[in-house]
Amino acid sequence: MSIVVAPEVAAALARCGAVVALESTIICHGMPYPKNLQTAMEVEAIVRDNGAIPATIAILDGVPHVGLNSEQLKRLAISGRQFQKTARRDIAHVVASGGNGATTVSATMFFAHKVGIPIFVTGGIGGVHRHGEQTMDVSSDLTELGKTPVAVVSAGVKSILDIPRTLEYLETQGVTVAAYRANEFPAFFTEISGCQVPCRVDSPEECAKIIYANKNLHLGSGILIAAPIPKQHAASGKIIESAIQTALKEAE
Numbered sequence: 416m417s418i419v420v421a422p423e424v425a426a427a428l429a430r431c432g433a434v435v436a437l438e439s440t441i442i443c444h445g446m447p448y449p450k451n452l453q454t455a456m457e458v459e460a461i462v463r464d465n466g467a468i469p470a471t472i473a474i475l476d477g478v479p480h481v482g483l484n485s486e487q488l489k490r491l492a493i494s495g496r497q498f499q500k501t502a503r504r505d506i507a508h509v510v511a512s513g514g515n516g517a518t519t520v521s522a523t524m525f526f527a528h529k530v531g532i533p534i535f536v537t538g539g540i541g542g543v544h545r546h547g548e549q550t551m552d553v554s555s556d557l558t559e560l561g562k563t564p565v566a567v568v569s570a571g572v573k574s575i576l577d578i579p580r581t582l583e584y585l586e587t588q589g590v591t592v593a594a595y596r597a598n599e600f601p602a603f604f605t606e607i608s609g610c611q612v613p614c615r616v617d618s619p620e621e622c623a624k625i626i627y628a629n630k631n632l633h634l635g636s637g638i639l640i641a642a643p644i645p646k647q648h649a650a651s652g653k654i655i656e657s658a659i660q661t662a663l664k665e666a667e
Contacts, residue, residue, distance in 0.1 A: 421482025424470045433467035436527035436535040442491045443498040443517035452492035472523045474509050474516035481530050502555045521559035528563050535567050539603045542572035542581030560637035561588025566626045571601035571641045578608045591638045601643035604652035
């Protein structure tokens, strides 16, 4: 399969420089234009300010792209939901039909690993849905973490999901789960979920050691590093989480 790697990304990989993969579903399906474009550009700028090269991933006209220029980012942002939300299962169809795909966590991990990018940053990954033991509704993000050696840094899983069962499923998949400077797994909008993590890391160096050990041992599985929401935003997060819990009770 032909994958177009942006020159800047290719050059960084060739010299073993730092590259961070970014998904595109959040651009097309996560928020409206122009807020989505502004956010995408801000995230890329943060990556650059910290000495790495951002590589936003998407499928354009049937061709997977790793690393997008400003015009391509703008195209995604304006097109929005016209781009198909693309998980691993959808890749072959979108490519074969010459379609446009906004990659989810699973598809982004797949393409990142294909070109040799070991780090991927996102907001929140998918997980086991509530009542998943009856519906079998389990995100492909979790199975991808079980078979693709990419380290995913996120604010946890989306808090509308079943966090305890998600962590159990990740254990079954052999995924290392660590919390950054915390003992509990974060709940996306809030810092705590009530679920203990098997591993705590307190510095970028500790994270790097785990990633290196995973690669050196050829474990073949991914790593989830959960970074809690920053304290300055946690109060707003608690309001959102409270609304989610109220809605879930009403739905039940």
